[in-house]
Amino acid sequence: MTRPDGDSVTGSASSSPNSERLDLAQLGTMLRERRGKLSLRQAAAEAGVSFSTFTRIEAGAQPDLTSFTLLCAWLGVSPAEFFTSVAERQVAPIDEAIAHLASDPRLEPGAAIKIADVLRSMYDVLAKAPTQRQVVACHLRAASILRPGVPHRLNSVLGEMHEKLAALVAAGEL
Numbered sequence: 522m523t524r525p526d527g528d529s530v531t532g533s534a535s536s537s538p539n540s541e542r543l544d545l546a547q548l549g550t551m552l553r554e555r556r557g558k559l560s561l562r563q564a565a566a567e568a569g570v571s572f573s574t575f576t577r578i579e580a581g582a583q584p585d586l587t588s589f590t591l592l593c594a595w596l597g598v599s600p601a602e603f604f605t606s607v608a609e610r611q612v613a614p615i616d617e618a619i620a621h622l623a624s625d626p627r628l629e630p631g632a633a634i635k636i637a638d639v640l641r642s643m644y645d646v647l648a649k650a651p652t653q654r655q656v657v658a659c660h661l662r663a664a665s666i667l668r669p670g671v672p673h674r675l676n677s678v679l680g681e682m683h684e685k686l687a688a689l690v691a692a693g694e695l
Contacts, residue, residue, distance in 0.1 A: 544603045545581045548592070552579045555596050568595035615644045 556564040565575035569591045593600045619637040689695045
């Protein structure tokens with residue numbers, strides 16, 4: 522999807538900010554190293570995959586799930602070892618709305634840009650800044666049956682936990 526300003530849009534506001542990519546080069550390298558002096562046919566037979574599948578994956582092709590798990594078992598490594606985290610751009614709700622307008626075939630590109638400008642202006646004026654969200658919330662329904670002094674001690678412990686969590690959130694560590 523492309524926004525009126527020409528930027529491409531990936532993901533959605535509800536998608537996770539990170540995804541993972543399969544490192545096919547590392548898989549191919551490890552297969553070649555593990556195979557050593559074995560022929561491709563011998564290595565494929567040991568791994569439990571076809572010769573052509575082994576050859577394609579060793580050359581960097583995308584494996585199917587069954588072949589991937591069989592090859593990981595043959596290599597003696599966890600499948601997670603081949604996944605690398607890739608940051609994705611998060612799309613703001615206003616950008617997602619504007620992207621939908623840009624893809625509407627009933628609108629001329631100039632009209633979509635004009636509507637997008639009006640929407641962005643309205644959004645900038647009307648959207649409120651994100652509020653400070655509460656880090657911890659706790660309700661003790663059983664407080665009335667606890668021993669005397671326990672609710673007070675729990676309150677101080679939970680208060681300290683809240684302060685530490687709030688500090689971690691503010692520092693961007695959570």
